[in-house]
Amino acid sequence: DVKVTQSSRYLVKRTGEKVFLECVQDMDHENMFWYRQDPGLGLRLIYFSYDVKMKEKGDIPEGYSVSREKKERFSLILESASTNQTSMYLCASSSPKRAGEGTEAFFGQGTRLTVV
Amino acid sequence: AQKVTQAQTEISVVEKEDVTLDCVYETRDTTYYLFWYKQPPSGELVFLIRRNSFDEQNEISGRYSWNFQKSTSSFNFTITASQVVDSAVYFCALIFTSGTYKYIFGTGTRLKVLA
Numbered sequence: 257d258v259k260v261t262q263s264s265r266y267l268v269k270r271t272g273e274k275v276f277l278e279c280v281q282d283m284d285h286e287n288m289f290w291y292r293q294d295p296g297l298g299l300r301l302i303y304f305s306y307d308v309k310m311k312e313k314g315d316i317p318e319g320y321s322v323s324r325e326k327k328e329r330f331s332l333i334l335e336s337a338s339t340n341q342t343s344m345y346l347c348a349s350s351s352p353k354r355a356g357e358g359t360e361a362f363f364g365q366g367t368r369l370t371v372v
Numbered sequence: 373a374q375k376v377t378q379a380q381t382e383i384s385v386v387e388k389e390d391v392t393l394d395c396v397y398e399t400r401d402t403t404y405y406l407f408w409y410k411q412p413p414s415g416e417l418v419f420l421i422r423r424n425s426f427d428e429q430n431e432i433s434g435r436y437s438w439n440f441q442k443s444t445s446s447f448n449f450t451i452t453a454s455q456v457v458d459s460a461v462y463f464c465a466l467i468f469t470s471g472t473y474k475y476i477f478g479t480g481t482r483l484k485v486l487a
Contacts, residue, residue: 265415287473289474297479298378298463298478298479298480299477300477301474306473314474344415346417348417348475350473358473361407361475363409364416365415365416366415368415
């Protein structure tokens with residue numbers, strides 16, 4: 257059974273703290289994603305990685321960075337957490353079966369982060 | 373522009389009613405894929421269906437059916453005889469396969485099925 261695992265379901269952090277959200281997938285997928293989900297805004301892409309050590313900014317990268325040192329792990333880093341980063345964070349992974357083919361993404365269970 | 377629009381923010385139906393969730397997309401690419409995901413209260417997005425741009429056949433899976441129409445750039449999802457367990461947020465998504473494989477999601481439709 258395919259699996260994307262996020263390290264925490266719920267997290268409470270203080271303003272200014274450095275926050276690490278971890279995501280691990282066991283499917284040997286090349287692509288990994290971090291999304292943020294807010295009411296009325298749907299899923300917005302923060303960062304995307306298509307290979308180890310490779311990353312690409314999504315639609316809302318400000319205030320975030322990422323790390324992908326191993327294929328199975330993709331970390332989202334909030335350098336200095338702020339209250340407007342309180343949100344649900346979703347990690348996903350995917351792998352095209354063939355070049356040019358779009359396969360579905362598999363999602364983790366989400367991390368609900370509250371910054372106080 | 374690449375965009376997915378789900379105009380229905382929230383829908384409430386009574387159990388056993390049929391309900392259709394709308395999805396309209398925009399893309400300049402000729403090769404693309406469309407998806408529907410379900411997000412139950414537990415939070416994890418569950419994949420429901422994938423459709424590529426060259427396959428306009430409608431699909432039925434149990435109580436679920438999907439209608440893909442390129443002429444109107446729509447990929448609508450119908451639940452027949454809805455059940456309380458269908459209550460969730462449903463997302464439509466688009467991926468274009470030229471360049472990087474990034475998924476573009478709509479804002480979601482919250483479906484409430486009342487007993």
